[in-house]
Amino acid sequence: MASSFDICIRGAGIVGRTLALLFARERLRVALLEPAVAPGKGPDVRAYSLNAAAKALLEDLRCWPDTASDTPAVTPVHAMQVFGDAGGTLHFGAQDQGTRELNWMVDVPVLEARLASAVQFQPQIEVVREPVAAPLTVVCEGRASQTRAELGVAFDITHYEQHAVAARLQAEQPHEGVARQWFRFGTAPGLTQPQAEILALLPMGGAGARDVALVWSVHPARARELQAMDADTFAHELASACGFALGHMQCTSERAVWPLQLARASRWVGSLPGTAGQSFALAGDAAHAMHPLAGQGLNVGLGDVAELVRVIRGKEFWRPLHDLRLLRRYERARALDVQAMGLVTNGLQRLFAQGGSVWPPLRNWGLTGFDHAGPLKHWMARHAMGTSPSRKTSA
Numbered sequence: 001m002a003s004s005f006d007i008c009i010r011g012a013g014i015v016g017r018t019l020a021l022l023f024a025r026e027r028l029r030v031a032l033l034e035p036a037v038a039p040g041k042g043p044d045v046r047a048y049s050l051n052a053a054a055k056a057l058l059e060d061l062r063c064w065p066d067t068a069s070d071t072p073a074v075t076p077v078h079a080m081q082v083f084g085d086a087g088g089t090l091h092f093g094a095q096d097q098g099t100r101e102l103n104w105m106v107d108v109p110v111l112e113a114r115l116a117s118a119v120q121f122q123p124q125i126e127v128v129r130e131p132v133a134a135p136l137t138v139v140c141e142g143r144a145s146q147t148r149a150e151l152g153v154a155f156d157i158t159h160y161e162q163h164a165v166a167a168r169l170q171a172e173q174p175h176e177g178v179a180r181q182w183f184r185f186g187t188a189p190g191l192t193q194p195q196a197e198i199l200a201l202l203p204m205g206g207a208g209a210r211d212v213a214l215v216w217s218v219h220p221a222r223a224r225e226l227q228a229m230d231a232d233t234f235a236h237e238l239a240s241a242c243g244f245a246l247g248h249m250q251c252t253s254e255r256a257v258w259p260l261q262l263a264r265a266s267r268w269v270g271s272l273p274g275t276a277g278q279s280f281a282l283a284g285d286a287a288h289a290m291h292p293l294a295g296q297g298l299n300v301g302l303g304d305v306a307e308l309v310r311v312i313r314g315k316e317f318w319r320p321l322h323d324l325r326l327l328r329r330y331e332r333a334r335a336l337d338v339q340a341m342g343l344v345t346n347g348l349q350r351l352f353a354q355g356g357s358v359w360p361p362l363r364n365w366g367l368t369g370f371d372h373a374g375p376l377k378h379w380m381a382r383h384a385m386g387t388s389p390s391r392k393t394s395a
Contacts, residue, residue, distance in 0.1 A: 005031040006321060008132050010147050011140035014048075014108075015284035015301045017115035019138060021061050022309045024124035031132045032125055045166050045253045046108045047202055047213035048298045049077070049179070055104060057302055063114040065106060072206030073110035076101040078177040083184075105179075105202050105213065135321040137272060137280045138308070143263060145286040151273065153282070154266040157289075159259065162196075163223035164292060165216040167255045169235060172247025174210050175203035182242055188222040195219040199242055200292075212246065214238065215292055223257050262342055263289040268334070269327035279322035281330060283308060290342050300338055307333050 007023055009016050012034035020032045050058075058064045065073040080102060082090040094102045119125050131137075131147075139147045148155060180201045185194035198217040205211030216238070218226065226234060231251040239249045265287045272278040284301035311330045312321065319326050 005029050005126075005132055005134040006136070007031070008128075008134040008137045009033065009140055010131060010137060011142065011145075011284075011286070012116075012119075012127070013140065013142065013284070014111060014115060014298060015305055016138075016140035017112075017119050018057070018061065018063075018302060019140060019283065019305045019308065020125050021063070021115070021118055021122060022305065023312070024122045025061075026309065026313055028124065028312075030125045031128045031134060032119060033131055034127050034129070044108045045168050045213070045256050047204060048106050048108060048111070049103050049202065049296075050106050050302075051103045051296075051299045052099075052101075053306070054299050054302045057306055058111075061115075061118060063111070063118050065110045065114055072209075073107040075105040075203050075206050075209070076177055077103050077105060077179050077203060080179045080181070083180075083182045102179075105204055107204070133275075133278065135278055136327075137278065139280060139282045139286045140284050141286050143261070143285040143289045145282075147280075148265065148282060148286050151270065151280060153270070155263055156266060157261050157263040159261050160217075160291065161219060162198075162217045162260045163220050163257050164260055165214070165218060165223050165226050165255055165257050167214045167234075167251060168204070168253035169212050169214060169238070169249045170252050171201075171210045171212055171249050174208055175201070175212055175246060177203050177207055179203060180242070180245060184241070186218065186222060186241065188219040189225050190221055191219065195222060197222070197241075199238075201242060201246065210246070211252070212249075216241075217260060217292070220259070227255055227257055260291055261289055262291060264338070264342065268331040269324060271322075271324065277320070277322055279324060279327060281308060281327050287334075288338050288342065303337060304330075304334055 006028040008031040009020050009023075010033045012020075012032055016032065020030045023030050055064060078094045078101060080092040084090075092102060094100055119127065137147075139145055139151075141147055143155075145155075182197075182199045184197050184199065186197045188195045195218070197219075200215045202213040202215070203209070203211075204213050216226070226237065229237065234255070235249040235251050239247070265282050268282045268287050270280055272280055283304040285297070287304065288300065290297060290300070308330045311326065311333070315321075315323075315326050
């Protein structure tokens with residue numbers, strides 16, 4: 001008996017739900033596999049930096065969070081300041097790029113709720129609890145994807161000797177819509193040498209607010225130490241680490257910790273084993289993972305979504321959805337963008353992880369020099385903002 005679905009999407013996070021809504025708009029019948037929520041799961045303290053391409057995609061689906069609420073879920077970023085470990089600085093301003101915002105910080109739970117509501121009212125989508133047969137299965141389960149493992153797709157992982165510590169805080173001074181990041185060295189329990197750290201304070205709560213989201217990439221031993229601190233001690237440690245740039249701070253959430261890695265699936269498309277006329281494609285973190293220092297993870301994942309929909313929309317009428325030649329167009333189109341962003345984040349992490357007396361002046365000289373490299377700096381900023389002409393992210 002033929003399947004009643006055209007596409008089965010495994011994973012109902014932001015990438016999976018966005019993809020389901022876009023496919024439904026193409027009048028395809030979509031099964032969205034949404035696993036049961038794990039009991040005891042705490043509040044999500046993550047915040048995503050979304051660029052103009054991602055914003056346009058979500059606005060087109062009418063899923064961009066409402067900015068008129070009392071506690072805005074969307075905060076525009078007008079500037080970004082980067083500080084090296086030996087005096088190097090880098091500044092990106094929205095006005096320098098001819099726009100009002102570089103990007104937007106978005107609360108994860110609010111965005112997920114918007115997408116879930118849209119899915120609920122889309123008749124072309126059926127939420128299921130078990131996988132169903134379909135000509136095309138798209139795996140959007142995240143970096144720990146069980147389906148990817150069952151398909152025998154290798155996930156080539158480079159483990160960083162860093163864990164991310166995330167939390168929400170309220171600062172003494174307003175953030176003024178500025179994202180701040182420090183490359184620094186700090187001590188870690190049980191280790192004799194200072195360890196590389198990357199500390200980012202991201203503006204939240206809307207314009208004029210004092211709320212910030214923290215992503216602090218540290219040695220695993222340091223992460224355990226930070227996690228064990230009481231809230232007041234942790235907040236003081238953080239404020240001290242960033243030179244009290246926003247004054248004293250107060251924790252407003254629990255802390256989350258997870259290991260960091262650079263990873264990429266060995267292949268993104270293929271035939272489903274043991275079936276005829278069924279294929280799969282990977283998207284989002286199931287296909288790739290990168291260091292959060294550039295804040296591009298979800299932007300790249302939504303770029304996957306937009307490209308896959310574009311390829312399916314533009315297919316020849318006689319090609320079936322499971323045609324591997326068709327799906328390889330998607331794989332090829334995304335390869336360069338994902339590889340480029342991975343090289344940038346990995347290169348920066350490795351560069352600032354080097355100790356000794358030689359590296360600090362060189363990398364900080366390079367950081368400051370790049371700040372004055374007009375055309376190159378402008379190109380990189382437009383690429384990260386999703387407004388570069390070379391990037392095909394619209395769907």
